[in-house]
Amino acid sequence: MSVAFLNTPSKTSIKRALMERALDPRILLGMPHLNPFGLSETWLMKELGHRHWLMLALEMDMDDAGFRTPDGREAYAAICATSLKHAHLELAKANDVLVVHSSMSQVSRTQHASIHHVSIGVGLIAVVEILSAFVARAKDGDNRSLTKMGLAASQAQPRFPNSLAAAAAAFRRGQPDVTSDIGLEEFRTVKSTTIRPSIQEEFNGAGLLYFANFQALATRAIEEVRPPSRLMRREVFFHGNIDPSEAIELTIRASRDDSRWVVDFHRADRSRLGLVTTKFA
Missing domain, CATH: 3.10.129.10 (Hotdog Thioesterase)
Structure with missing residues (x-):
């Protein structure tokens, strides 16, 4: 189904300002970001997944990432697939400045992809792609009832071919x-x-x-x-x-x-x- 997500502006722009601040490309690395072998992959994927949601919300001119269907149900940018390539996570260490440059595109009626180039002083240490689709539960509390939802025509953007989306569809x-x-x-x-x-x-x-x-x-x-x-x-x-x-x-x-x-x-x-x-x- 095609839906237009509800946008309920707040009385102030503080949430939107905080979303923009959370997308600052620079992060000072410390113990929460690292493991004994360098940059933590789990932390990195959580951080980039969060950025993916925020980028979607800003692209849709929302004041926060609280996506809802017109009938008020919670909706989510559920992740369909991820890809991490050119990994050199072992090069990261405490007090390095991690730099994340991100971009987003719409690849189908229901799906968006973000690409993140992750680097530190020595250069590129990862390229991460995240593919998502908007979903909502058809039945409260039932995770098996998640169904895809397409954007309304007024919210749609130009679409681009995407190899990760093709692989996810094959899966x-x-x-x-x-x-x-x-x-x-x-x-x-x-x-x-x-x-x-x-x-x-x-x-x-x-x-x-x-x-x-x-x-x-x-x-x-x-x-x-x-x-x-x-x-x-x-x-x-x-x-x-x-x-x-x-x-x-x-x-x-x-x-x-x-x-x-x-x-x-x-x-x-x-x-x-x-x-x-x-x-x-």
Whole structure:
């Protein structure tokens, strides 16, 4: 369905000013941003996901990122896929100034993509792309009832082809190989495990399993069978969500040389929930 999101201006512009301030390209790095191996990928994806939402809100001339449908239901810019390339996260250290240059485009009636070039003094350390679609729950409290929503014609922008969106669509159609350099026939199954994500740590304020925690769960599963290595590339694809009480099954596969890993996420009914592909040095 096509909708025009409600815009309820505040009495002052303080929220809008704070959104603009939150998009300052410079961030002074400290312990919250780092892990023992450099810049934290989980922190980075959370930060860029937040920026993606704020950029959408500003593009739609809203005073905050409180998206709502015309009938007052909460709406969300749900993440469909992410891509992290040219990663040199190990170069970041405390007191470095991280610089994020971002841009956004509309790629379909329902989807927007943002691209973020992340650098520090030594140069580029990551290029991240985030693809989102507006969704709302058809039934209160039911994360399985999320449905896509398109923008009204008055809010639509020119559309551009997008390879990440094409790969995400292939994943939703059930295609097993959704990135050009991965053929699952080359992989061996290493391990399967069942987990129940923590509602306090891995669900977000909207009550949804947070997109940035998929790669964190995949990393944790991979590190149970191999030592940590330098991350070079990561793609994550999402298909809906789960309710807080649900368990999910992770299937971990590895290439012959252990440089490429695939983690499949399935619900208890075996429907696909997500896919994380990783390349290590």
